[in-house]
Amino acid sequence: MTTTIKSKAQSYLEKPLFATLIINWEIVLYTLIFIVAVTTRFYDLGIRVMSHDESLHALYSFKLYNGEGYTHDPLMHGPLQFHLVALAYLIFGDNDFSARVPAALFGVALVMLPVWFRPWLGRLGALVTSFGLLISPLLLYYDRYIRNESFIAFFTALLALSLFQFMRTRKQLWLYAGAVAVSLSLSTKEVAFIHGFIGVVFIAAAFAWEKLTLKRFQQMLIGLLAIAVALFAAMIFFNASAGVEDGGIANASTFAGILMMVTGLLLGVLTIALNVDRRNKPIASMLALFKFKIQNSKFKNADQSQTASYKKPETRNLKPETQNAFNVLVGPVLLAAALFFLLHTTFFTNPAGFVSGTWGAVSYWLRQQEVARGGQPGYYYLMLMPMYEFLPFFLGGIGGLVYLFKKAPSFGDAGEPVSRWESEQVSRGAGGKVSKESTPAHPLTSPPAHLHPSDGGTFSAYLIFWAISGFVIYSWAGEKMPWLTVHITLPFIFLMxxxxxxxxxxxxxxxxxxxxxxxxxxxxxxxxxxxxTLFSVKPFQGKSISEIQTTSQFLITLLAAAAIVYGLWRAGRALGRRFTWPIAYLLVFIILSVLTIRFAVMSSFVNYDYTNEFLVYAHGAPDVKWMLGEIDDISRRTVGDRQIKVAYGGVIWPLEWYMRQYPNRAFYGSAPTRDALDAPLVIVSPDSDVTLADVEPYLGDNYQRFDYRQVWWPIEDYRDQSFKRFWHNYIVPASGEDVNVTYSIATTPEQIKENRKWLWNVLFYHRVDNHSFNEWPRRSCFG
Known part of the structure; x- marks a missing residue:
């Protein structure tokens, strides 16, 4: 007799760690990126003074946390941020650090999101994209800032991921993910309408290009190109008629701005045609699903082929429910609507929030475009991006241009072309044999048995269109602010x-x-x-010692350059073009990465409180926390910790956020009174309604005055520029009729040299030499 001993089933906790976890270099690199992302987003998160807008968001989140409720106001965008910050206060307490925690968390999540884009970016491409998101100066700065940019950037990328994942897998899960992304985007900031418009136009244009016959495709391509050229010529004409060349690009007419946006969008639509997958038609195939009527039954055989025909429901002893694509979308749509309604009404406590969050928000921000807050020129983002985003702007931008002349490749999870193996998978029938005509069953009834076409150039077409259309729309919009550059930068990073x-x-x-x-x-x-070196020196200028040294430097450098060129030719010839171009690209990538990291560190960890950085606006000055430290010190020495009475009025932001910590504060606003000003400490922040002269009669002569900077703005010498002005200030001095203009230009080589030095200090060191921080011209003060 044989005795069989059953082995005891090994519990999950008893299994060796590395039996279920495989660690490779990809996981190690993503882990390092995650650690650095957490460190850079959370290190010293509360040290910077709250800026004007930050203090608004922080205070109204505090009111919600403190039980005072929240009423949606389009002025401060969507309600999601306020609910998340209130939750952070509940967990970590109300302070500068905890107020910025939600933005930092979403910033980290965005850095890691490219992991799920590997089917379209490839493994290396996804890693590089995460790296680009990690070191981006603009993203890093606004991941540490209480604004909506961190949230909306994440939801925009998640929406793109949901679109392509659904296109590839046909899983209804991604419809729900997309619905959540749309709802939370609309509950975050009104730029969600811009991003939604870009996505809808892309889908419609890609569908049209896929469905056109070859002859109609060529005709449409030529026709739209001719229209784009005509619109571009009209834009140049209207710009010239508006006095752009002499009075600055900012003087361009409104009609010329509209022409610029339409021309840019049309060019974007043309780029879709150049990379769209007309063979597999992934967009058309995805949209075709919503024409079908499907059987939403729970099949006993989960592995049944999707290409098999359905049996009659009664033979399965099941109760089938026939529904069309509209019914399939009901769940995601209802989820999106529920989230939107709950957030805008603050969980049914403010029913009017639903109206203010829909029509109210759209109408308010459309009116603000006419106000054009900030008054920035049309080339504002074209100036700001290359000052900070070296890696995505140059590599992503130039690479996107290359894709216009050479069709972009597609990549699988392992970084190999997917159009081949995806096509084979799609064309296989139930028996595994390749068939010319296989009918893809609707995938929403059960998990798909195979993957579907989702690239073949479609993803790169989306990235290029996203980059172009985002750039032209934001440049055309009336309100231009530095934080909006985040949304322009995002597609360039993915493209890079x-x-x-x-x-x-x-x-x-x-x-x-x-x-x-x-x-x-x-x-x-x-x-x-x-x-x-060769281009920076001027040889053969004379016979003085310094001029001879300059000439000698030029000749020696010229000989060295010739030797280097010969060495490169020898090495490149031995390697072949297959290796020389990637090595050159790698070196450029490293150099641009170092520059990008340098400016990210400078802006977020060195100059974070100062406005020599051009990525800030209405920025809180460091004096605010210096003054608060002095108030705390006086209070401890006299009446106890923060128990002293402080009277304040005038411009209250960001002071209102910090004054909440003083229970004996007295706010006199624009109407000072004796009772309010009967305090040992009085803060006056002058505005159009109240000045120091209005307060002094209540103070008498028995007081000491200290002046502080409250809010300040970057120097904006870049306004009203033109090609002619730039040429004569930095390239060739003006002469003759060019001197008789209303603006200042250089007329001598010495002035050109000084201007170049000044420009270099601004661009590389972000130092404005003709202005000191103590006498900064664009600031508001209090005392």
């Missing part, structure tokens, strides 16, 4: 990741074991340095 994967898709990294590759990589930056 896609381009990087394309460059290194078939690259053999073992080439760096070869001496030729190391020599090439070493000499290339030396050539760039030599060329920079």
């Amino acid at each position: 990741g896609h381009v990087t994967q394309a460059v290194f898709n078939k690259f053999d990294w073992g080439v760096f074991k070869r001496r030729d590759a190391l020599v090439f990589a070493f000499l290339l930056p030396l050539l760039a340095s030599a060329l920079l």
Whole structure:
């Protein structure tokens, strides 16, 4: 007799760790990115003074947390931020740090989101995209800032992910994810309408390009290109008639601005045509699903092929429910509506919030475009992006241009082209054989048995269209603010990741074991340095000692450059073009990454309280916390911790947020009274309604006065620029009739040299030499 001993089932907790966890270099790199993202987003998060808008968001979130309720106001955008910040107060207490925690958390989530974009970015491309999101100066700064940008950037990327994941897997889960992303976007900020418009136009244009016959496709392409050229010529004409060349680009007519936006959108639609997958038609295939009527039954055989025909319901002893695509969308739509209603009404406590969050929000911000707060010129974002976002602007932008002439490749999870294997998967029938005509069953009834076409150039077409349309729409809009540059930067970062994967898709990294590759990589930056030196000196100017030294420097550098070029030619010839271009790209990538990291560190950890950084506006000055420290010190020495009476009035932001900590505060606003000003400490922040002269009669002569900076703005010498003005200030001095203009331009080579030095200090060091922080011209003060 044989005895069988059953082995005891091993519990999950008893299993060896590395039996279920496989650690590779990809996981290690993502882990490092996550650690750095958490560190950079949360380190010293509360040290910076609240800016004007931040203090509004922080205080009204505090009122919600404190039981005073919340009423939606389009002025401060959507309600989601206020609910999240109130929750952070509940967990961590009310302070500057906890107020910024939700934005920082969403910033970290956005950095890690490209992991799920690997089917379209490739493994390397997704890693590079996460790296780009990690080091982006604009994203990093506003991930540490109580604004809506961190939230809306995450939801925008999540919406794009939901679209392409649903296109690829047909899982209804991604419809719900997209619905949540749409609802929370609309509950965050009104720019969600811009991003939604971009997405809808892309889907409609891609669908049209996919469905057109080849002849109609070519005709439409030529026709739209001709219209775009005509619109561009009209835009140039109206700009010239508006005096742009002499009076600044900001003087361009409103009609010319509309022409610019329409031309940009039309060019974006044309870029879709150049990369759309007309063979597999992923957009048309996805939209075709919503024409079908489907059987929403729970099949006993979950593995049944989707291409099989349905049996009669009665043979299955099941109760089938026939529904069309409209019914399938009911769940996601209802979820989105419920979230929107709950947030805007603050969980039914403010029913009017539903109206203010729909028509009220749209009408308010459309009116604000006419106000054009900030008054920035049309080239504002074109100036701001290359000052900070070196990596995405140059690599993503140039790579996108290359894709217009060379169709963008597609990548799978492993970084290999997916159009081939996706097509094979889609064309396989139930038996696994390839068939020319296989009818894809509707996937919403059960999990898909295979993947569906979702790229073939479609994803890169979406990124290019997103980048172009976002740039032109935000540049056309009346209100231009530095934080909106976040939404322009985001698609460029994804595009940069896609381009990087394309460059290194078939690259053999073992080439760096070869001496030729190391020599090439070493000499290339030396050539760039030599060329920079050659173009920065002027030889043969005279016979003085300094001029002879300059000439000698030029000749020696010229000989060195020639030797470097010869070495590069030898090494490049041995390597072949297959390796030289990727190595050159890698070196440029490293240099631009270093520059991007430098400016990210400068803006978020060095100059965070100062307005020599151009990515801020209405910025809180460091004096605010200095003054609060002095008030706390006086209070402790006299009446106890923050028990002293403080009277304040005039411009209250960001003071109102900090004054909540003083229970004996007295706010006199624009109407000072003796009772309110009967306090040992009085703060006066002058505005149009109240000045120091209105307060002094109540103070008498027995007081000491201290002046502080409250809110300040960057220097805006970049306004009203034109090509002619730039040319004569930094390239060639003006002469003759060009001197007789209403604005200042350089007329001598010495002035050109000084202007270049000033511009270099502004661009590289963010230092405005003709203004000191103590005498900053664009500031509001209090005392």
